[in-house]
Amino acid sequence: MTELTNLTIAQIRDGFRAGDFSARDVAEGFNANVAAAKLLNAFIVETPDHALAAADAADKDRAAGTLKPLSGVPIGMKDLFATKGVQTTAASHILEGFVPEYESSVSQKLWDAGAGMLGKLNMDQFAMGSSNETSYFGNVISPWRRGGGDNAPLTPGGSSGGSAAAIAAHLCPGATGTDTGGSIRQPASFAGIAGIKPTYGRCSRWGIVAFASSLDQAGPMARDVQDCAILLENMAGFDPKDSTSLNMPVPQWEAGLSADLKGKRIGIPKEYRVDGMPAEIDALWEQGIAWLKDAGAEIVSVSLPHTKYALPAYYIVAPAEASSNLARYDGVRYGLRDLPDGAGLQDMYAATRAAGFGAEVKRRIMIGTYVLSAGFYDAYYTQAQKVRTLIARDFDAAWESCDLLLTPTAPSAAFALGEKSDDPLAMYLNDVFTVPTSLAGLPAMSVPGGLDAGGLPLGLQIIGKAFDEQGVLNAGLAIEQRAGFAARAEKWW
Amino acid sequence: MSVDHATVRKIASLARIAASDAEVEAMVPELNNILGFVEQLGEVDTSSVEPMTAVIPNTQRLRDDVVNADPLTGGGVQSKVLANAPAREHGFFGVPKVIE
Numbered sequence: 001m002t003e004l005t006n007l008t009i010a011q012i013r014d015g016f017r018a019g020d021f022s023a024r025d026v027a028e029g030f031n032a033n034v035a036a037a038k039l040l041n042a043f044i045v046e047t048p049d050h051a052l053a054a055a056d057a058a059d060k061d062r063a064a065g066t067l068k069p070l071s072g073v074p075i076g077m078k079d080l081f082a083t084k085g086v087q088t089t090a091a092s093h094i095l096e097g098f099v100p101e102y103e104s105s106v107s108q109k110l111w112d113a114g115a116g117m118l119g120k121l122n123m124d125q126f127a128m129g130s131s132n133e134t135s136y137f138g139n140v141i142s143p144w145r146r147g148g149g150d151n152a153p154l155t156p157g158g159s160s161g162g163s164a165a166a167i168a169a170h171l172c173p174g175a176t177g178t179d180t181g182g183s184i185r186q187p188a189s190f191a192g193i194a195g196i197k198p199t200y201g202r203c204s205r206w207g208i209v210a211f212a213s214s215l216d217q218a219g220p221m222a223r224d225v226q227d228c229a230i231l232l233e234n235m236a237g238f239d240p241k242d243s244t245s246l247n248m249p250v251p252q253w254e255a256g257l258s259a260d261l262k263g264k265r266i267g268i269p270k271e272y273r274v275d276g277m278p279a280e281i282d283a284l285w286e287q288g289i290a291w292l293k294d295a296g297a298e299i300v301s302v303s304l305p306h307t308k309y310a311l312p313a314y315y316i317v318a319p320a321e322a323s324s325n326l327a328r329y330d331g332v333r334y335g336l337r338d339l340p341d342g343a344g345l346q347d348m349y350a351a352t353r354a355a356g357f358g359a360e361v362k363r364r365i366m367i368g369t370y371v372l373s374a375g376f377y378d379a380y381y382t383q384a385q386k387v388r389t390l391i392a393r394d395f396d397a398a399w400e401s402c403d404l405l406l407t408p409t410a411p412s413a414a415f416a417l418g419e420k421s422d423d424p425l426a427m428y429l430n431d432v433f434t435v436p437t438s439l440a441g442l443p444a445m446s447v448p449g450g451l452d453a454g455g456l457p458l459g460l461q462i463i464g465k466a467f468d469e470q471g472v473l474n475a476g477l478a479i480e481q482r483a484g485f486a487a488r489a490e491k492w493w
Numbered sequence: 494m495s496v497d498h499a500t501v502r503k504i505a506s507l508a509r510i511a512a513s514d515a516e517v518e519a520m521v522p523e524l525n526n527i528l529g530f531v532e533q534l535g536e537v538d539t540s541s542v543e544p545m546t547a548v549i550p551n552t553q554r555l556r557d558d559v560v561n562a563d564p565l566t567g568g569g570v571q572s573k574v575l576a577n578a579p580a581r582e583h584g585f586f587g588v589p590k591v592i593e
Contacts, residue, residue, distance in 0.1 A: 101573040102565060200548050214548065241563065244551060312531040323508065330509070332586050337579035345591050346509070354511035362510055366520065367527055369508040370496065379494075383534050385544030390537065392545065424523065425530055441548025466549055 004029040005170045009073050009227040012173060016062070016072030023062070023072035027055035027116060030074050033171045034118055039493040042156075042166040043119040044079050044137050045087050054116025061114070068114030069234055076166045076175035079120040080127055081107045081218075082207040086117075090209040091125045091135035094356025095335045104207025105239045106176065106218050113234040118172050121162030125358045126326065127183055127211045130430040132161030133421050134360040142191060142414055143169040143489035147455035151492075154414045154456070157187030157430075163221045164191035168489055174222035174231050178208060180215045181314050182410075182434025185446040188221055189409035189459025192448045192487060194476065195221035196228045199466050200441030201246035203232075204239030212321035213244075215314075215438050225447060225476045229253040232469065248467070256470045259478040262296035266475070267402030271307035272433060274411060280452045281408045288406055288449055288460045288479060295478035300402050304394040309387050310436040311428060316371050316384035317439070322361075323368025329356060363424065392440040399465055404475050407433050409446040409459035433461060443469045447476045448485040457487065494532070495525045 004026050007015065016023055031048040051074040058071040082088045082100040089095040103111070111117075125134040132140040132155060142156040142165055156165035160177035164187035167175055177184035179197035188195030196219050203218035210216060220231030233253055239245040268289065273282070289299055331337035331352030338351040357365065371380035398405065411432055420426045437444040443466070446459040460479055464472035496504070501520050505512045512520070561567030571584055580587030 098577050101570075101576050201551065214545075240554070240556070241566070243554065244547075244549075246549065246551070306537070309534055309537055312534050315527060316531050316534070327509075331579060332588055333574075334577035335579070339589060343589060345589050347511075348589055349509040350506075350511035353509055357510070362508075363520070363523060363527075365508050365510065366501070366504050366524060370500075370504050370524070370528075371531075373504070373507065376494070379535075380531070382544050383537075383539060384531075385546075386539035386542040387534050387537050388545040389542050390539070392548065425526055428530075439545075439548070 005033050007173065008223050009173045009230050012073050013070065013230070016058070017067060023055035023058035024052065026072055027051040027074050030118055030172055037169055037171050037493050040141050040143060040165050040169055041138050042122055042140050042162040042169070042171060044089060044091065044122050046119040047086060047117050051116040051118045054111070054114065058114055070110065071114035073114070074116040074118050074172065075110065076119060076121045076163055076172035077107055077117050078123055078160055078163050078176045078178060080123060080178050080209045081176060082209070083107055083117070083120065086120060088120065088209070090127070091123045091137055092356065092358070092361070093136040093336060094329045094352070096136070098335050102207060105204035105241060106208065106235050109237065110234055115234070121166060121175060123162050124159035126209065126322070126361050127159040127178055127180055128322070128360050128364055129158040130182070130186060130427050131155040131417065131420065132158040133417060134358050136358060139417050140165050141417070143493065144191065144414060144456055145489070145492065152416045155190065155417055157190035157414065159183040160187050160221060164188055164193060167191065167193045167221055167223060169493065174220060174227050176218060176235070177221045178216060178218050179438065180211050180318060181438045182431040184219045184221055185434045185444060185459070185461060186410045186430060188446040190414040190457065192457030192485065193221060193223055194225050194228050194445065194447045194480070195219060196232060196445035196469065196472065197438070197443065198232060198236060198469050199246070199443045201244050202236040202469070204242040204245050206239055206241040210325040212318040213325060214321060215318060225473055225480050226254060226257060228445065229257060229473050251470060253470055253473055257477055258474050259295055259481050261292060261475060261478050264297045264404065264471070264475070265402040266292050266297045266299050267302035267398050267405045268299060269302050269304045269307065269398070269405055269407060271304050272407045274432060277411050278452070281411065281458060284449045284458050284460065285408050291479050291482040292406060292475060294482060302398040302402055302405070304398060304436065306387065306390045306394050307436055310391055310439055311432055313384040313387040313391065314435045314439060315367070315428060316380050317388065319364040319368035320372050320381050321368070323365045323372065326361070326365055329353060360424070388439050391436055395440050395442060403465070404471055405463040407461045407463065409433060409461040413452045413454065413456035413458055437463050442466055443472050445472050445476050447479050449479065449483050450485065451487055495528065496521060
């Protein structure tokens, strides 16, 4: 029998339905892989019992003929999603020990669809980071290593680094991620997996620890495009508890998958050809263009003139919203409390937040506090929101001549842990290709395209119009079928 | 614009984050680096542009004006609300004395 942990979500679902194996066998297989992969540090909390309980329920449902869409499928849950009765920390010290009394809307939908939870996945603290080095619970180590005997530990990307590493190492067949400026797509690219950030509002933000509310959006990460479609169908949907939730039907993305791109126009934005980009990434981009042509698409050159202003706008808007959202961590209602001897209420707030937040989180709260402070608000925040309008207009103008955009996902392959952690700005530049889409709220996905000379995965990004996840998934599928990406990190953990 | 030690101290106080002098000193160049980077937005002409308020057009919904329209966020869940509190007394959050 094939090793069950090598199966995709679709294969698990279909094989389980066909009676080839039990859900319990699948859950036990993944539980064993999770338990044997401590070196990767991908999980903050392991929940083998949750996975087994869901599996037993699935086995009963199969016998009773009442199967659900994800019956038999165990997944990983990013630690940004509140899970009832299971510690939820956003990889921070300030929320260490926090056990929610409620379940996030997205995770509830997944459990209602029959999925089980293997554990809570490590991530950058409060989703602030691009390398998974800001977690209070330690770095996630990528299962990938450079070739030639170079064993330097590499980043899985971030912020959904635990999700990416766990999927690449076959600790789970799929996982949830969240994307504020690239936190699904960049780690997917680094780890050689697929991930989609849907249109802003598709997935409810209720019960997801808030970072920057106008940008935060949940999405699935998995080994291939079909699995992303399956998971997204079971994560998306209207939720009255989120005021920005889209009140629209959820399309049947899996059934709608088609790699035939005849009649589709793919835009290539010239501003994404940045200085200093490795030749391999440029070459992969050209290869991607050839693949999409082969799938029947027409290639057109487009311009997104305000692209270079996306990162600076993001690093005003996101910290501003974060400084406001993270004001709730005060040592009173939940989480850490640091009460120095004889301290009053204000001192308790300041001591709690000093002890509970990591350096990058503090840095962003400080930037956000500054740009929102009296006298600076218009020069920074209002100007950034105006630039954001211009960035969204750039995309609107591009859609007059194309249906989708193709770009690299990240400006490099995975880098070594510690390589960029001393320079926040160098780290921020990782998101140069993903941030513009986030600022405009558009759907975008990363699919593996190939390997660099060091044997590390490189991803291609497809960006679509608002609500056109189907177009994004279809172009992703066309690339996936032609790339034939089958490389896997050799097991060392 | 750039920030100095006194400004960073003031931001830290507004953000309610305790910081030693050494920590403030270390943050001065870090914040100036980031502020220097974002300041390039000043060169964009935005005189005829409205600031973004919603990325995807959406309308504000109103819920029914009834008590406990949503049982999860309505009343009657005191023990759940208090379950994760670092200190609680008599059904309230406990905090250090604020009035002498």
